[in-house]
Amino acid sequence: MSVPTPSRPAVARHGWPQALGAVLAGLVSMGVVAALGLWAAGAAELPDHAFPRVVAATVVTAVGGTIELSGNAGGLAESDAGMTVVPLSVTLVGALVLAAGFLRPLRHRAVAGARELAGWAARIAVLWLLALLGLSFAARQTFTLSLDDLGQDELGDLGDLFGISPEVGFTTDVPATLFFGLLWLAGVLVLALLVSRGAPLPGRLLRFQESVRPAAYAMVLLLLAWVGLGVVIGLVVAATRGHVAETFAVILLGLPNLMWLALTLGLGATWNGRVEGPFGLPMPHVLDEVLRGREVAELNLGTLAEYDGRVWWLVVADAVLLLAAAFVMARRSPSRMRAWQHAVHLAVALALTVLMICLVGRIAAHYGLSVLGIGDLGGDLGGELFLRPEVWSAVGLALLWGLVAGFLGGLAARRVRHRGEVVPPAQG
Known part of the structure; x- marks a missing residue:
């Protein structure tokens, strides 16, 4: 058994299994918080078993992804909708869990090479992009509305006469979600290195830790x-x-x-x-x-x-x-x-x-x-x-x-x- 010495530092254990664990922990924690929040808001009663897809859409928006709203009210009607809001409670939980998973294999070390840190971050990034891709395709849903439920009798009568059934839904802009999701991940990992006193830095950056950290x-x-x-x-x-x-x-x-x-x-x-x-x-x-x-x-x-x-x-x-x-x-x-x-x-x-x-x-x-x-x-x-x-x-x-x-x-x-x-x- 080899004993680490100053000239032979211990090798950090941060391979693909550890990266997978960090990504899964981050996604599960975000999914749980989003699901509980949406359930408390009444989203569990949405039709067509849409709740899991709404949860996926919430996680997507929490990491900077783009959800596009759509509407189709037929040739005699016009609809328009859009929303941009980041559920920051979900974002915060995911950032804290991912940061902890990223830093855990690096603890108890003073210095780490730039290549080592880049390789560890790249493993997490690859798995993160694959997970975001799956979430992007899961976050899609269409609902059919009844004009009688919109509060005006005239519209309900016209809907029955002309057979108008407005549809609203949401889908994910996959390229934008992957880009901004990767940018979000990079920000989380960099901030984790800046905040933690125990996280190792490349030797060239050690001089900045006294003022930045x-x-x-x-x-x-x-x-x-x-x-x-x-x-x-x-x-x-x-x-x-x-x-x-x-x-x-x-x-x-x-x-x-x-x-x-x-x-x-x-x-x-x-x-x-x-x-x-x-x-x-x-x-x-x-x-x-x-x-x-x-x-x-x-x-x-x-x-x-x-x-x-x-x-x-x-x-x-x-x-x-x-x-x-x-x-x-x-x-x-x-x-x-x-x-x-x-x-x-x-x-x-x-x-x-x-x-x-x-x-x-x-x-x-x-x-x-x-x-x-x-x-x-x-x-x-x-x-x-x-x-x-x-x-x-x-x-x-x-x-x-x-x-x-x-x-x-x-x-x-x-x-x-x-x-x-x-x-x-x-x-x-």
Whole structure:
């Protein structure tokens, strides 16, 4: 039996079976969360045994895949629909599980060659693409609607007279799903290497770990803290106000969508949006009040405070959690770093984090049906929902918050011994 020595390092066990285990664990965890969330939302009652296909479509969208909605209402009718929303609860669970599976064979090592890391990541990527291909073909379904159920008697009578049976369905854009799914996987694996202190890096990149890893870890901690806060709030709401199923649907499907939106609002960011018509997407009542009935509404602390003054607590929550993240970042950084360096590191990291939230937190959905001119696309039988950020102002505010919080966190960490730092013995 060979014993590892400094000149003969242990060979990491990360072959195809380990890659398969990591991919399967990620997909199963995402599928379970998506299925439970959709079940709580009532999707298990969909006709034609469509529930498994809807679960597959949810997992596809969670990793950046593209689901295309389609409609066919016959020659005397016109239909239109589309939706873009990422179920970030499913995304977050999948990212955490996949990252853990990727890092597990690499633990207890200080350095790994670039070729070794690339080979391990490539194995996971090949199996991931095959799994996405299977999900893409599974995520396809068509439903037939009854005009009598759409709420207007005239349309029901016309449907019976002309034999109109509208069909709606969804399918997957396979090339786009494979491309964005692979891009998502690459982001998860790179972020896992950046965040984990125990993950080995190629020798040429070791000089960057002192400045990048503590900041990346602090931002992941900040995002998870906001999600944890949302879970506590959701459980309290479910226990005190009822609506248990709806609350758990929000937690299991879209909790990060709401909580990371709240993070940016607490920093002072502005989002623009509109709500018209009924939608099944989870949305707090105060957001619906601000966005409904306007061509384009501004969503920020000022407009929200007109309906509920408690939104100012978002500023307090951001301040407390950012200072905690800054302290953790400084605590994990070398003690020789100065407060202004911590400020710069946190500012850049927070700006990139807010940019990510702005990109993945957008929502766009619309639907419409018109039969012989009765019912207008976007009118009584239509609806629209969109929510998009003012990106660069949000990123600029994140830079300012990061500079202040990073500087204060760096000052506070001076009084605390850093990890790995040896305290010299007392003199005399």
